[in-house]
Amino acid sequence: MPGSSEQDWQxxxxxxxxxxxRREVAGMKLFVDGTVDNGRAWLFEPDAYGESVAPFWxxxxxxxxxxxxxxARGIPTATHAIGDAGxxxxxxxxxxxxxxxxxxxxxxxxxxxxxxxxxxxxxxTGLVASMQPTHCTHFSPADQTDNWSTRLGPERANNAWRCAxxxxxxxxxxxxxxxPIAPFEPLPILADAQLRRRSGHREEVPISPxxxxxxxxxRSKAIPxxxxxxxxxxxxxxx
Amino acid sequence: xxxxxRADFTVFDTDPLLAxxxxxxxxxxxxxxxxxxxxxxAVGAVx
Numbered sequence: 001m002p003g004s005s006e007q008d009w010q011x012x013x014x015x016x017x018x019x020x021x022r023r024e025v026a027g028m029k030l031f032v033d034g035t036v037d038n039g040r041a042w043l044f045e046p047d048a049y050g051e052s053v054a055p056f057w058x059x060x061x062x063x064x065x066x067x068x069x070x071x072a073r074g075i076p077t078a079t080h081a082i083g084d085a086g087x088x089x090x091x092x093x094x095x096x097x098x099x100x101x102x103x104x105x106x107x108x109x110x111x112x113x114x115x116x117x118x119x120x121x122x123x124x125t126g127l128v129a130s131m132q133p134t135h136c137t138h139f140s141p142a143d144q145t146d147n148w149s150t151r152l153g154p155e156r157a158n159n160a161w162r163c164a165x166x167x168x169x170x171x172x173x174x175x176x177x178x179x180p181i182a183p184f185e186p187l188p189i190l191a192d193a194q195l196r197r198r199s200g201h202r203e204e205v206p207i208s209p210x211x212x213x214x215x216x217x218x219r220s221k222a223i224p225x226x227x228x229x230x231x232x233x234x235x236x237x238x239x
Numbered sequence: 240x241x242x243x244x245r246a247d248f249t250v251f252d253t254d255p256l257l258a259x260x261x262x263x264x265x266x267x268x269x270x271x272x273x274x275x276x277x278x279x280x281a282v283g284a285v286x
Contacts, residue, residue: 190263191260215256
């Protein structure tokens with residue numbers, strides 16, 4: 001949290017590994033912004049109502065310091081970053097890590113709109129892109145008449161949930177539900193990632209259909225197969 | 240999967256890699272196994 005100290009971070013770090021057979025404190029969750037719908041995401045340029053321009057950490061360098069603290073101890077992190085400027089700030093924090101540190105899986109959660117310039121950078125950091133296909137298919141119809149699309153405008157709305165672009169660039173994807181914000185059933189989530197519309201609604205127009213994943217892309221699970229023992233949060237989809 | 244191991248797996252009524260996405264979304268889970276033991280078995284599924 002903004003305003004927290006290294007002493008606070010140390011106390012959190014000591015809880016890593018607590019849990020039982022089917023649950024575990026496996027990493028740290030951080031936030032750099034809120035949501036587009038509420039005008040609290042962190043965008044490079046304001047939304048249509050002049051909102052979504054402020055970071056959650058008033059001094060983002062303190063967020064980067066927290067990342068350095070946990071990453072240096074091999075503790076996996078997941079950072080909520082929805083807006084393009086928020087995603088860029090997380091990439092910058094990880095780009096500035098000293099080389100040769102311990103390996104762990106770090107994630108960006110809920111990223112939505114990402115411009116071209118960030119796609120290649122994303123892959124080079126090795127960060128996992130965690131996205132929720134049903135956020136796209138349930139709340140942001142292709143006609144862009146909803147609050148989210150109106151706030152972002154067409155250019156940024158068209159750059160959203162870029163599953164295929166990120167994947168092709170070499171980024172590992174994590175697909176999830178974000179339940180209870182969106183439905184939790186896993187099969188429709190995987191189907192929506194392929195369809196870019198709500199499964200079972202063949203009349204709906206796909207949203208940025210070029211970002212659809214194939215069945216194999218949506219179901220393959222790379223981390224346990226390729227890097228056994230690597231510490232991370234949850235199960236991941238990868239190249 | 241081999242005999243004697245303790246797999247975690249799910250049995251669907253369709254092939255998740257071959258099914259059309261709309262069909263996949265409507266698929267049923269016939270059974271789930273955790274540590275090699277049945278955790279869930281749909282009524283009517285073959286044991």
